[in-house]
Amino acid sequence: MLSQQSQELIFSNSVAQAIEKWVNTARPSKLFVIADSNTAELCLPVIERESKVIADAHRIVFPAGETHKNLDTLASIWGELCDYGASRSAAVVNLGGGVVTDMGGFAAATFKRGIRFVNVPTTLLAAVDAAVGGKTGIDFHGFKNEIGAFCCADAVIISTLFFNTLPQSERMSGFAEMLKHSLIAGGDAFSRLTSVKEMDFAGAGFLELLKESVLVKKRIVEQDPTEKGLRKALNLGHTAGHAFESWALEQGKPVPHGYAVAWGLVVDLVLSHIQLGFPSETLRAVSAFIEENYGRIAIDCSDYDTLVEIMRHDKKNAGDGSISFTLLRAPGEVDVNRTATPEEISVALDIFRDLLHI
Amino acid sequence: MLSQQSQELIFSNSVAQAIEKWVNTARPSKLFVIADSNTAELCLPVIERESKVIADAHRIVFPAGETHKNLDTLASIWGELCDYGASRSAAVVNLGGGVVTDMGGFAAATFKRGIRFVNVPTTLLAAVDAAVGGKTGIDFHGFKNEIGAFCCADAVIISTLFFNTLPQSERMSGFAEMLKHSLIAGGDAFSRLTSVKEMDFAGAGFLELLKESVLVKKRIVEQDPTEKGLRKALNLGHTAGHAFESWALEQGKPVPHGYAVAWGLVVDLVLSHIQLGFPSETLRAVSAFIEENYGRIAIDCSDYDTLVEIMRHDKKNAGDGSISFTLLRAPGEVDVNRTATPEEISVALDIFRDLLHI
Numbered sequence: 001m002l003s004q005q006s007q008e009l010i011f012s013n014s015v016a017q018a019i020e021k022w023v024n025t026a027r028p029s030k031l032f033v034i035a036d037s038n039t040a041e042l043c044l045p046v047i048e049r050e051s052k053v054i055a056d057a058h059r060i061v062f063p064a065g066e067t068h069k070n071l072d073t074l075a076s077i078w079g080e081l082c083d084y085g086a087s088r089s090a091a092v093v094n095l096g097g098g099v100v101t102d103m104g105g106f107a108a109a110t111f112k113r114g115i116r117f118v119n120v121p122t123t124l125l126a127a128v129d130a131a132v133g134g135k136t137g138i139d140f141h142g143f144k145n146e147i148g149a150f151c152c153a154d155a156v157i158i159s160t161l162f163f164n165t166l167p168q169s170e171r172m173s174g175f176a177e178m179l180k181h182s183l184i185a186g187g188d189a190f191s192r193l194t195s196v197k198e199m200d201f202a203g204a205g206f207l208e209l210l211k212e213s214v215l216v217k218k219r220i221v222e223q224d225p226t227e228k229g230l231r232k233a234l235n236l237g238h239t240a241g242h243a244f245e246s247w248a249l250e251q252g253k254p255v256p257h258g259y260a261v262a263w264g265l266v267v268d269l270v271l272s273h274i275q276l277g278f279p280s281e282t283l284r285a286v287s288a289f290i291e292e293n294y295g296r297i298a299i300d301c302s303d304y305d306t307l308v309e310i311m312r313h314d315k316k317n318a319g320d321g322s323i324s325f326t327l328l329r330a331p332g333e334v335d336v337n338r339t340a341t342p343e344e345i346s347v348a349l350d351i352f353r354d355l356l357h358i
Numbered sequence: 359m360l361s362q363q364s365q366e367l368i369f370s371n372s373v374a375q376a377i378e379k380w381v382n383t384a385r386p387s388k389l390f391v392i393a394d395s396n397t398a399e400l401c402l403p404v405i406e407r408e409s410k411v412i413a414d415a416h417r418i419v420f421p422a423g424e425t426h427k428n429l430d431t432l433a434s435i436w437g438e439l440c441d442y443g444a445s446r447s448a449a450v451v452n453l454g455g456g457v458v459t460d461m462g463g464f465a466a467a468t469f470k471r472g473i474r475f476v477n478v479p480t481t482l483l484a485a486v487d488a489a490v491g492g493k494t495g496i497d498f499h500g501f502k503n504e505i506g507a508f509c510c511a512d513a514v515i516i517s518t519l520f521f522n523t524l525p526q527s528e529r530m531s532g533f534a535e536m537l538k539h540s541l542i543a544g545g546d547a548f549s550r551l552t553s554v555k556e557m558d559f560a561g562a563g564f565l566e567l568l569k570e571s572v573l574v575k576k577r578i579v580e581q582d583p584t585e586k587g588l589r590k591a592l593n594l595g596h597t598a599g600h601a602f603e604s605w606a607l608e609q610g611k612p613v614p615h616g617y618a619v620a621w622g623l624v625v626d627l628v629l630s631h632i633q634l635g636f637p638s639e640t641l642r643a644v645s646a647f648i649e650e651n652y653g654r655i656a657i658d659c660s661d662y663d664t665l666v667e668i669m670r671h672d673k674k675n676a677g678d679g680s681i682s683f684t685l686l687r688a689p690g691e692v693d694v695n696r697t698a699t700p701e702e703i704s705v706a707l708d709i710f711r712d713l714l715h716i
């Protein structure tokens with residue numbers, strides 16, 4: 001098992017300056033920027049005109065989209081690093097969403113047994129999730145992140161600078177992970193987060209909320225870098241969430257990952273209420289917010305068996321036939337080793353539909 | 359940079375029993391054996407008939423030879439792990455020489471972000487070098503080990519059981535790394551090692567000498583797993599050694615790696631004598647042993663420029679145009695950050711030829 005855990009998190013909208021500062025300290029022999037076709041067009045020019053270091057870096061650009069997060073693209077990145085003379089002291093800047101930071105991070109982690117890399121997430125989802133915590137990898141043989149490594153970026157530069165290049169639905173998708181973090185953190189984190197006015201993701205206060213959210217993940221990852229226990233806290237909302245996501249895809253009506261997670265959060269909180277007495281007033285507040293901001297998913301009771309079947313094949317399960325969940329006793333009190341029976345899940349889905357008026 | 363350093367070393371000729379014992383403790387969900395066509399034919403049957411666990415494991419076999427240590431073979435290993443249902447709690451046994459342990463180790467280190475693996479080196483060179491210390495990887499775009507990771511095996515089972523499947527020249531090749539370790543260790547390690555009678559690699563005492571040699575490497579690697587400093591001690595003999603190896607290949611008269619290292623040791627000790635006063639009587643003892651057991655390499659002074667030019671492109675250099683060497687003040691006293699000028703190297707090559715009667 002691999003791991004490297006030291007990781008500097010820089011929260012700043014002066015992204016070009018932050019990259020330059022890192023480069024001036026780290027002094028790589030050569031700098032590479034890895035981007036996809038979207039971020040090369042929409043994000044790179046923004047920082048390139050402010051920094052000669054970035055403008056002079058060698059660019060490695062691949063077509064945008066999860067379908068390109070594969071071995072062929074990875075091999076072409078390795079090939080460019082070779083062809084353009086990357087030595088052991090070269091460094092990579094990954095500029096993009098989760099596909100870029102996952103695949104660029106894995107390319108760097110394995111080139112000459114590891115060169116340094118910096119993640120510059122350009123989406124809210126990547127900022128709050130993929131870019132932090134050291135999970136790198138590619139999809140392989142139809143499985144997500146089947147090949148990869150635990151290897152933290154040397155630095156992650158987190159900003160709201162590029163969020164205006166995203167459709168609102170993608171921003172809301174990332175926001176769902178922030179909701180999850182606020183429930184894991186407890187206290188008044190959820191109510192402060194959901195008081196963001198009209199979902200203004202570029203507002204002055206939002207970078208501060210984003211920082212708070214990322215630090216929740218950072219603290220958990222530091223205690224359990226290779227996902228042996230506590231890190232499973234971050235799976236809150238994801239057992240039901242993944243099932244909704246796969247089900248919607250099978251129906252030919254795909255939903256954004258974060259929307260599925262938002263609905264999954266409600267299901268997991270219902271199970272938390274049933275099994276662990278999670279407070280019903282908080283459950284109602286969370287469902288109301290999610291219904292208002294994420295709408296509904298059109299399931300009925302004839303879909304329950306399919307959903308349970310999908311959950312049964314979740315790779316997070318222990319392999320003994322049970323279905324694993326991360327649940328909460330209350331906001332801030334996580335229990336990572338829960339299971340639920342198909343009957344309990346059906347009851348929870350009934351209550352979920354009631355709460356969301358489905 | 360990746361690293362995982364805990365690594366159990368098991369010295370035993372009861373290899374099948376040692377594997378079974380590891381499996382009974384680690385309890386992997388499924389066991390895979392990775393072998394090349396040679397070790398699948400010559401070594402696997404030896405342990406398979408003694409162990410049902412091994413006989414029942416799924417075999418992944420690829421054609422023997424360094425040319426197969428590439429991305430295509432790696433992808434086929436990942437593919438078989440996928441197709442035969444390796445979960446995160448599966449484990450791999452790498453049965454072979456350096457190609458198998460390097461590539462099988464990298465496949466395991468990156469499958470689902472890392473599954474457990476055990477190295478069972480079948481060659482002396484792999485036992486004393488490749489299988490221990492966490493360097494894994496594949497060749498890529500014509501460069502050796504260009505893609506890889508630092509990731510230690512969970513266990514390495516070291517035996518002399520399979521050495522009789524090797525030609526004597528390959529055994530002597532591995533023995534050169536033991537000579538290197540004995541010089542790094544100091545004391546009477548070199549004289550005890552070179553008193554092995556008629557190079558009897560299967561004798562009762564040899565496993566004990568092998569253990570002593572492997573532990574020299576283990577101690578160094580534990581202090582510097584990702585080769586920032588001290589680990590460069592293990593480069594003793596390798597600057598000149600690699601130059602001899604490349605030069606011989608260019609001449610169309612390839613020599614085994616370990617023979618080149620043996621001659622390289624003499625050159626490095628000559629430089630050690632010139633720069634650091636390494637004792638001349640030890641230098642003479644080492645050269646006499648190497649001449650007797652490894653013979654000579656047919657260079658003359660017209661080859662010096664070519665050899666220096668090859669050394670100049672060694673990836674161990676700092677990148678400032680200088681040529682790096684690991685030298686010794688005396689047996690056991692390593693200086694990892696030496697350089698030598700082309701003139702000094704020419705003088706050292708003259709003395710090298712004198713000592714070896716070339």
